[in-house]
Amino acid sequence: MIQKPKGMRDFLPEEVEHIRQLEDRFIHLSQLYGFREIRYPMFEKTELFERGVGETTDIVTKEMFRVISAANLEKYKAGEYDLRKEGLTLRPEGTASVMRSFIENKLYARAMPMKLSYMGSNFRNERPQAGRFREFTQFGVETLGSDDAFCDAEIIALAVDVILQSGVPQIDTLINSVGCPVCRPKFHDALRTFLADKVEHLCGDCQSRFEKNPLRIIDCKVPADQQRIKGHPVMIDYLCEECDQHFRSLQHYLDGLGVAYEIDPNIVRGLDYYVKTAFEIKHDKLGAQSSICGGGRYDGLVQNLGGPDIPGVGFGMGMDRLLMAADLYRPTAETPERQGSYLIGFGETAKLILVDLLAKLRRAGQTVELEVNQRSMKAAMKQADRMNARYAVIVGEDELAQNKIAVRDLSSSTQQLMTVAEFLHRVEE
């Protein structure tokens, strides 16, 4: 049997209904907040992600799915295709693509700020785990063209609204400032100095992080390491005047918007482009992958990708994790009210009458199904019941003889003979 590739999932109708609810809620709320949806390709030039996400990030160095056509694969084997220059990659996140689209379509020429939302599949070749899949869906928004801290506060408020309104009662909204190219180096120096004599006692991961990304050491999960680095310097103590002011404003605006949050100086974002605001929203009952939403400010990104110097702030929300969290609190569904009709005909003549009725009902916007498995009356009724139909319409020899149809109301267990016209009339009400 052919199975789906690792980390991919099928969604059955019941789940899709829940997903649809989340999508609708996200779309609705983001519109309320002034965001308009944008769509962009499933794959892009590899270079876009290298430059947009960061060449040294794990995402770019080992988690991207390359895309190549059969013809180009042959060229590649022959050494005539440059993966680096021409290669394509399945999108691992949304922001880089949105930026590309923003620049390519010259949206910066329109009124600023430009507020864009998006949702769709992203792909990362990671080891699957609870809340982590190779194809996952992200909801996201980007506000481009303003560095006002209100924009940061606004998207955090939106994210919180989406999650709360999805039925997840308890979330932790953590904010931090990761500084900017002006103040971050000073902090890095301070951190390195602080860690210098401790690094050899830390875990293996941290030792390699010391060179690569010392910030990551701060949220190492090894308890012994946490003990050893107690009292480490934190970024928010090293912010430059501008960043510090921005971070204060953010808090004021969040207070004003009525968003509950905590300052967590250890929040670090994995993508290279973040400056100033970094935030994360977590739910503690999701296992290891507890972060539902993460985002922050990326003032240099648009320029970095070849556009004008335009600031931006955005978030990505893990729809799958939101769904898992929502599932934890979803009240057990009450059986919905019976609706629609199930048509049972015995013999070809009867069936043709019902086909005609079915077409009329559907045109009238009614849910209706025709029995097609030549079931016995008993089995057909059972099927009607299972489908939660309101009416079972039966046409057999008796009904044909009288030129009528038998209509059984499954909710009241009453049945009567009537004409097709009478039934249509009753259903219209």
Add this chain to the structure above:
RNA sequence: GCGGCUAUCGUCAAGAGGUUAAGACACAGGAUUGUGGCUCCUGCAUCGCGGGUUCGAUUCCCGCUAGCCGCCCCA
């Protein structure tokens, strides 16, 4: 990339080295003439794949594969 756990009917799930592999739900068919929801009856698996140990393995061991969980990373 590293580590742990698991692998029995469509689903959930018992189970012992030895000729009937429980049960429940679901599904199919029945319980006097063309009728649902309750009840009753009947039907429905050789135990992931490949090796090995053994007189004999689905039950023990090894490998593989898959899934799950954790590290890492991140949404």
